Amino acid sequence: MAEQITDLQGKKILLAVTGSIAAYKAAHLVRLFVKQGAEVQVLMTEAAKAFITPLTLATLSNKPVMSEYANLKNGVWNSHVELGLWADVMLVAPATAKTMSQMANGYADNLIGATYLSARCPVLVAPAMDLDMYQHPSTLNNIKTLKSYGNLFIEAEHGELASGLYGQGRMAEPEHIVDEICRFFAQDKPLKGKHCLVTAGPTYEAIDPVRFIGNHSSGKMGYAITEELLAQGAQVTLVTGPTALSLTHPNLKVVPVTSAQQMFEAADQCFPSTDITVLSAAVADYRPAMVAPEKIKKQGETMTIECEKTTDIAAKLGQQKTSKQFIVGFALETENENANAQSKLERKNFDMIVLNSLKDKGAGFGGDTNKVTFIHKSGQTAAHALKPKTEVAQDIVKQIISYNA
CATH class of the missing domain: 3.40.50.1950 (Flavin prenyltransferase-like)
Structure with missing residues (x-):
């Protein structure tokens, strides 16, 4: 629009x-x-x-x-x-x-x-x-x-x-x-009066008081999306894992979390009152089944950590979603990208999914650029060239506006 x-x-x-x-x-x-x-x-x-x-x-x-x-x-x-x-x-x-x-x-x-x-x-x-x-x-x-x-x-x-x-x-x-x-x-910003939830950054799953299982997500994509949603008049709750980024705005509430469970609890609490949800966080799929109370000492040639599944935040929110709510998910893939993203969209009841591949140079974690493809619930797809993440965020929010304005 x-x-x-x-x-x-x-x-x-x-x-x-x-x-x-x-x-x-x-x-x-x-x-x-x-x-x-x-x-x-x-x-x-x-x-x-x-x-x-x-x-x-x-x-x-x-x-x-x-x-x-x-x-x-x-x-x-x-x-x-x-x-x-x-x-x-x-x-x-x-x-x-x-x-x-x-x-x-x-x-x-x-x-x-x-x-x-x-x-x-x-x-x-x-x-x-x-x-x-x-x-x-x-x-x-x-x-x-x-x-x-x-x-x-x-x-x-x-x-x-x-x-x-x-x-x-x-x-x-x-x-x-x-x-x-x-x-x-402008008198009427397209998302004025809309309540948005954004998840961003990684999660850290504790092994012991010193070590954790994590990933390379910087949070840049989620923060850029948050800024663009705010610029278009929305009120935003940002649930963010550990990052070096910060953001302030009168219409922004920031909820810092560390683990996948904490992210789920914060998102689950906020979700019922939101119109638009963007799940851009890189959430751990597994966490250690037992967290050692003290630092684990080095011993032996190998170490085995038994893990258990974390709560699937996207699936849980997708199950709760009403016809008046709009969810955007993300898929970072390394093979069968389109098929895997389409499957994820359907399984988790998303309205749109943003696909990016680690095979694309300049896309993925850490950097300032991304190359994405939008896949809609209707089956419509739109591939975009490599762009700065700020511009990718603008493209994502334009898609959201076209469905929610």
Whole structure:
């Protein structure tokens, strides 16, 4: 289903431009906002003026650009409090590493920082910097902090950078930013009011207090799906096994678990009230029948661990499923992929299954890409090329929307 994009007629946008070479794109961005019917007030740091003049942005926005708390020449006070109350949205574009650090740590030593702290409106951030700066742990930590505050990010794009290097760090193109703002203001997000359950990551089945049986799942696919469901207006409960990932959002409840039994209990409790369930976790099929109370000492040339089946979460939820609920399952196969996935879909009462094969280079555990085939209850199939997991998540959620919107 095509995503509905609204225009920006009458919306008040506070555009904060900071000192990056990408500041030159602000002129095109302001022009696009104005053409969409928005009222734009531009704020600039002193550093940004080295890349684009305030006169250019003032002419395009039909408003004087603000850079200081007060204009001493005409005695006008630029109130950061009033600016924060005026806006429907504040957009920081481009957002430099320095600016994001200041925002994350509450610095208010310029008009943009003070206005950010005063803003009662949603804040969107469009980073721009060289790829090594973008991937530096301090930058990533600041982004994580800003997201935890509820700020939304328009991720930097891949391409040639001002340094001559190629990679992620380019500020999103103005057209893409405007599309994101339009989506943000969309009145009816397709999954608004829907309650979703997502399982993600691996499970760890204890052998003794030190060792466990596990797998290589990183949780990236499940987390990407969760983010996309949230972006489309859903309320999501994420039941996650042990991963290095984290996610915060006002409409998200995260339930961390370790074992398959814990994952089953959390999912089973949540399932009756959900409309949509996505079972992307890599759940252990077996667990040790006995867990040693102390660390098992090395002895002998071999060791045998007797295992027993874990609860089949997918089958249990499939048995409970009503006609008003929609379940998406996953199948990671190494042989007879389509036949095995089709069988799993039928046995576990899924509405759709996402098949991927470990034989496909770039697919499966750990990486940032995946190659999947969608198999529907109706028998319809759709194979997709290798894509970043974020794009695969978008494709999965589009399929969900087509059945549930």
